[in-house]
Amino acid sequence: MDKTSEEDRINEMTDTIMKVARGEYSIQIKSSEENDDLDSLAIGINMMIDDIRASVEEVEREQAMSDEKIIELEQSEAATLSILEDMYEIHERLKKTQKKIKQQNIKLKKLNQIKSDFLNVTSHELRTPMSAIKGYIQMIKTQTLGETTKEQKNALNIVLRNINRLDHLIQDILDISRLESETLKLIPEKTNVKTMVEETVETMQSSADLKHITINTVIEDKIPEITVDQERIKQVIINTISNAIKFSPDGSIINVRSKENKDFILVEIQDFGRGIPKDKQKKIFETFYQVDSGMDRKFGGAGLGLAISRGIILAHGGEIWVESIVGKGSIFYFTLPVVGIGEEFKGIDIFGLENGGV
Ligand code: ADP
Numbered sequence: 001m002d003k004t005s006e007e008d009r010i011n012e013m014t015d016t017i018m019k020v021a022r023g024e025y026s027i028q029i030k031s032s033e034e035n036d037d038l039d040s041l042a043i044g045i046n047m048m049i050d051d052i053r054a055s056v057e058e059v060e061r062e063q064a065m066s067d068e069k070i071i072e073l074e075q076s077e078a079a080t081l082s083i084l085e086d087m088y089e090i091h092e093r094l095k096k097t098q099k100k101i102k103q104q105n106i107k108l109k110k111l112n113q114i115k116s117d118f119l120n121v122t123s124h125e126l127r128t129p130m131s132a133i134k135g136y137i138q139m140i141k142t143q144t145l146g147e148t149t150k151e152q153k154n155a156l157n158i159v160l161r162n163i164n165r166l167d168h169l170i171q172d173i174l175d176i177s178r179l180e181s182e183t184l185k186l187i188p189e190k191t192n193v194k195t196m197v198e199e200t201v202e203t204m205q206s207s208a209d210l211k212h213i214t215i216n217t218v219i220e221d222k223i224p225e226i227t228v229d230q231e232r233i234k235q236v237i238i239n240t241i242s243n244a245i246k247f248s249p250d251g252s253i254i255n256v257r258s259k260e261n262k263d264f265i266l267v268e269i270q271d272f273g274r275g276i277p278k279d280k281q282k283k284i285f286e287t288f289y290q291v292d293s294g295m296d297r298k299f300g301g302a303g304l305g306l307a308i309s310r311g312i313i314l315a316h317g318g319e320i321w322v323e324s325i326v327g328k329g330s331i332f333y334f335t336l337p338v339v340g341i342g343e344e345f346k347g348i349d350i351f352g353l354e355n356g357g358v
Contacts (some may be wrong), residue, residue, distance in 0.1 A: 009038050013045060025053035112180065119177035123170045130167055137163065172304040176287055179311035186229035186315060188341050193265055194219045196230055197258055200237040207242065212251045215241070220259040227340030232312045236320075239305040240269040240332045246301070248273035248329075264318065264335040272329040281322050285310045309334070316341050 009032055016029050028049060029042040139145050141156050148156070178184035201217050208215050237256075244254045248271045255270040276284060276291060283289045287307040306320075313320040317337045324330035 005032075006038065009042070013038075013042060016045065016049070020049055020052060025049060025056055116177045116181045119173050120181065123174045123177065126170050127167075127174075130163065130170065134160075134163055134167070169302055169304075172302065172308060175308045176304055176311070179308065179315070184311070184315065186232060186341060188227045189230055190225050191228050191230045191233070192225055193223045193258055193267075194221070196234060197237060197256060197267065200234045201241065201256055204238060204241045204245070207245055208254065211245060211248070213245055213248060213254055214252075215254045215256060217256045219257070223258060223260050223265060224338055226265055226336055226338055228316055228336055229312075229341070233316070233336070236309040236312050236334060237267070237269070239309050240334075243301075243305065244269055244271035244273065244330075244332075247271065260338070261335070263338050265338060266333060266335050268331055268333050270329065270331040275326040275328055275330055276322060276324040277326055278324075281324060284322070285320070 013029055016027055019027055028046045031042060032039055136145075137156055137160055140148060141153065141160070175184065197219055198217060201215050204215065241254065241256065248254065252272045255268070257268045257270070259266055280291050284291065284303075285306045286303075288303040289307075290301065290303040293303075310320050313334045313336070317339075318335040320332070320334040322330055322332050
C-alpha cells in the first residue's frame with residue numbers, strides 16, 4: 001500500500017465526513033478491499049453515517065407529524081374560539097332577557113300589589129254602608145218603622161237577597177285580597193273531622209232540599225283529630241257542596257266522603273251533574289274563572305269560590321283538585337295534613353309571582 005493511496009483514502013474519508021457535516025447523509029465511503037485499519041475505520045464511519053441518517057429521518061418524520069398535529073390543534077383551537085364566541089353571545093342575550101323578565105316581574109308584582117290594595121280598600125269601604133242598608137231593611141221588614149204591605153215585604157225580601165249576594169261577593173273579594181297579600185290569618189283549633197263535615201253538610205241541607213238533592217255523608221270512624229282553621233275548612237266544604245248543588249240536576253245525589261290516607265285526611269265531594277271539560281279542570285281554580293261565564297254568573301257566582309278554597313287548602317299544606325267527566329259528574333278532592341298547621345300562617349303566593357310570575 002503506497003503512501004499516496006493511503007493519503008487519498010484518508011482524504012476521501014475527510015471529504016465524506018465534511019459532506020455529512022453539511023447534511024449529505026446518503027453517501028458512503030467506498031471500500032478499498034484492503035482489509036486494513038483504514039478499511040475498518042471506513043466501515044465505522046459508514047455505520048455512523050447510517051446511524052446519523054436514520055436519526056435525521058426519524059427526527060424529520062416526527063417533525064412532519066407534529067406539524068400535522070399543530071395544524072389540527074390550530075383548527076380545533078379556532079373552532080373552540082368560535083364556539084366560545086357563540087356562547088358568549090348567547091350568554092349576553094340570555095342576560096338581557098333575564099333582565100327584562102326581572103323588570104317585568106317587578107312591574108307585575110307592583111300591579112298585583114295595586115290590585116290587592118284596591119280590592120282591599122274598596123271591599124272594606126263597601127262593607128260599611130252595606131251593614132247600614134241591611135240594618136234598615138231588617139227594621140222595615142220587622143215593621144219597627146211602621147206597617148208594611150205584603151208587596152213591600154216581598155220587595156224587601158228581594159232587596160235583602162241581593163244585598164246578601166253582594167255581601168257574599170265583597171266577603172269573597174276580601175278573602176282573595178287577603179290570600180294574595182298574604183294577610184289571611186288562620187285560627188288553628190283541634191278539630192274532629194267527622195263532626196265538622198257533618199255539621200257543614202247540615203247547613204247545606206236546605207239548599208239541597210230546594211232541588212230535591214240527597215246528600216250522603218260517609219266518614220271513616222277512626223279518622224284522627226286535626227289542627228286546622230275549622231271555619232275556613234267549612235268554607236271550602238260549603239263552596240264545593242254549593243257548586244255541586246248548583247251544577248247538578250233536580251233529584252240527584254251528592255256524596256261526601258272522608259278518610260285517612262297515610263299522612264293526610266282526604267275529603268271528597270261527588271256530584272252527578274254536568275261535569276267539567278278536561279282542559280278547564282285546572283283553570284276553575286283561578287280567580288274569576290267560570291267554565292261558561294254567561295251561564296254560570298246567572299247562578300250568582302263570580303268565579304272566586306274555588307280560588308279561595310285552593311288558597312285555604314294550600315295554606316293548610318294540603319292540595320285540592322277535581323276529576324270530572326262531562327255529562328257524568330265531578331269529584332272534588334282536597335287533602336289536609338294530619339300534622340295540622342302551626343300557629344302563624346304566613347299567607348300564600350296564590351298567583352305564583354314569587355316564582356317568576358303567572
Ligand atoms: P262560582 O262562584 O262561579 O261557582 P267557583 O270558583 O266556585 O265560582 O267555580 C268556578 C267555576 O267552576 C264555576 O263557575 C263552574 O263553571 C265550574 N264548577 C265548579 N264546580 C263545579 C261542579 N261541581 N260541576 C260543574 N262545574 C263546576
